[in-house]
Amino acid sequence: xxxxxxxxxxxxxxxxxxxxxxxxxxxxxxxxxxxxxxxxxxxxxxxxxxxxxxxxxxxxxxxxxxxxxxxxxxxxxxxxxxxxxxxxxxxxxxxxxxxxxxxxxxxxxxxxxxxxxxxxxxxxxxxxxxxxxxxxxxxxxxxxxxxxxxxxxxxxxxxxxxxxxxxxxxxxxxxxxxxxxxxxxxxxxxxxxxxxxxxxxxxxxxxxxxxxxxxxxxxxxxxxxxxxxxxxxxxxxxxxxxxxxxxxxxxxxxxxxxxxxxxxxxxxxxxxxxxxxxxxxxxxxxxxxxxxxxxxxxxxxxxxxxxxxxxxxxxxxxxxxxxxxxxxxxxxxxxxxxxxxxxxxxxxxxxxxxxxxxxxxxxxxxxxxxxxxxxxxxxxxxxxxxxxxxxxxxxxxxxxxxxxxxxxxxxxxxxxxxxxxxxxxxxxxxxxxxxxxxxxxxxxxxxxxxxxxxxxxxxxxxxxxxxxxxxxxxxxxxxxxxxxxxxxxxxxxxxxxxxxxxxx
Numbered sequence: 001x002x003x004x005x006x007x008x009x010x011x012x013x014x015x016x017x018x019x020x021x022x023x024x025x026x027x028x029x030x031x032x033x034x035x036x037x038x039x040x041x042x043x044x045x046x047x048x049x050x051x052x053x054x055x056x057x058x059x060x061x062x063x064x065x066x067x068x069x070x071x072x073x074x075x076x077x078x079x080x081x082x083x084x085x086x087x088x089x090x091x092x093x094x095x096x097x098x099x100x101x102x103x104x105x106x107x108x109x110x111x112x113x114x115x116x117x118x119x120x121x122x123x124x125x126x127x128x129x130x131x132x133x134x135x136x137x138x139x140x141x142x143x144x145x146x147x148x149x150x151x152x153x154x155x156x157x158x159x160x161x162x163x164x165x166x167x168x169x170x171x172x173x174x175x176x177x178x179x180x181x182x183x184x185x186x187x188x189x190x191x192x193x194x195x196x197x198x199x200x201x202x203x204x205x206x207x208x209x210x211x212x213x214x215x216x217x218x219x220x221x222x223x224x225x226x227x228x229x230x231x232x233x234x235x236x237x238x239x240x241x242x243x244x245x246x247x248x249x250x251x252x253x254x255x256x257x258x259x260x261x262x263x264x265x266x267x268x269x270x271x272x273x274x275x276x277x278x279x280x281x282x283x284x285x286x287x288x289x290x291x292x293x294x295x296x297x298x299x300x301x302x303x304x305x306x307x308x309x310x311x312x313x314x315x316x317x318x319x320x321x322x323x324x325x326x327x328x329x330x331x332x333x334x335x336x337x338x339x340x341x342x343x344x345x346x347x348x349x350x351x352x353x354x355x356x357x358x359x360x361x362x363x364x365x366x367x368x369x370x371x372x373x374x375x376x377x378x379x380x381x382x383x384x385x386x387x388x389x390x391x392x393x394x395x396x397x398x399x400x401x402x403x404x405x406x407x408x409x410x411x412x413x414x415x416x417x418x419x420x421x422x423x424x425x426x427x428x429x430x431x432x433x434x435x436x437x438x439x440x441x442x443x444x445x446x447x448x449x450x451x452x453x454x455x456x457x458x459x460x461x462x463x464x465x466x467x468x469x470x471x472x473x474x475x476x477x478x479x480x481x482x483x484x485x486x487x488x489x490x491x492x493x494x495x496x497x498x499x500x501x502x503x504x
Contacts, residue, residue, distance in 0.1 A: 020459025023092040029467035055339030063338035064500035077336035087371035091131035096452030100126025103142035111419035112394035117190040127387030144475040164437035171445035176458035187393035251421030282329040311400035323347035357416035381412040391447040
């Protein structure tokens with residue numbers, strides 16, 4: 001078949017492997033080790049202050065207060081700082097759709113359109129096309145930082161980090177050998193997560209942690225493998241398994257009706273959103289913040305809602321027309337995004353017991369756009385939505401975008417909570433953390449393989465552990481820098497340079 005303008009030239013498998021081999025020769029995996037901060041590295045606090053220029057001024061102290069809770073929470077809010085650091089690191093020239101902020105807390109569970117619980121990336125505010133190494137380094141550094149935060153030794157942190165990078169490398173090799181449709185349909189279900197957790201628990205353990213007679217022998221052999229600390233470790237792993245199951249079950253209950261019980265109240269026979277300032281402020285109290293009346297603010301929400309609907313498929317627009325907007329509020333979410341405008345909208349379907357909560361989040365330029373080619377999408381909201389659709393195995397059916405009424409403001413829309421569940425990273429022991437980071441690494445590799453050349457990337461990564469060791473070295477060094485940046489923020493707060501409100 002001849003190549004036409006509509007059918008771009010497609011490289012053969014041999015050409016794709018050759019591309020990866022050439023990249024490996026030009027930028028050896030070992031080159032990712034030995035990172036040192038740039039001589040004229042920007043002041044990390046100044047970079048954070050730069051982001052605040054367009055943020056809600058009353059929420060800036062909340063952002064700093066959340067970031068200063070620990071080096072790990074600081075890292076969650078420091079994507080702009082790391083983007084500047086990554087700009088000077090070696091890359092192999094193999095691009096993918098980046099998450100842009102692939103730290104451990106940006107993975108979790110949510111519902112697929114078929115109402116099945118899935119595990120995937122769940123935050124795409126910084127998504128952009130760029131070098132695959134950026135996401136891998138962002139993830140790997142978060143592993144090392146989390147390990148230190150959880151009291152693991154440096155050796156344990158290095159081991160867990162190398163395990164994560166190895167999982168990414170092995171998964172990419174797996175995807176490189178898959179057919180196009182098989183790769184596109186690949187995902188992690190709740191059963192896959194359960195299986196990963198089950199592999200942690202010694203064979204034969206029951207719900208209460210006891211060993212059944214049938215599997216006593218297997219249990220004993222597992223104890224001997226663990227050594228003297230076997231009993232304590234087995235009990236810890238059994239607790240982790242129960243916590244994981246609890247998280248999964250809880251996720252199944254998290255929907256708009258459950259959100260209504262937490263965020264709604266009945267006044268004069270009609271639901272409205274409760275007031276919980278500064279985290280949750282309904283429109284009736286918020287209008288003055290924007291120099292508008294309540295009627296004007298509600299009219300703006302209706303205008304945005306109408307502008308959002310055309311970004312959805314026709315059949316979903318038809319379904320959404322059956323809902324009526326009841327109320328809206330500003331709702332603070334996350335760490336790094338605190339201060340950007342974020343709202344929730346309460347809609348009602350057939351009756352008061354048929355609610356739908358939509359979240360409306362402000363989308364700004366990706367922090368990576370300071371250092372990489374700009375997005376092809378002029379609307380940052382569309383950038384987020386299209387990036388999410390490309391990287392996730394299954395997406396939110398309500399995902400769409402709008403241009404704000406104010407110049408330079410853009411938003412994306414999605415469901416507020418739809419079977420959303422997240423792991424408690426800061427309580428994980430070494431074996432539990434290792435199992436979790438391997439799930440995250442597999443997920444990131446699958447997301448990259450959907451948009452990038454998995455064959456070339458797999459060839460570049462190779463079958464040895466050179467890349468694993470180099471990225472672990474980078475992560476150890478970056479963890480030290482993150483500690484210094486964290487301390488710089490603490491000093492800026494204590495010295496009165498920046499305000500902080502903790503515990504909110």
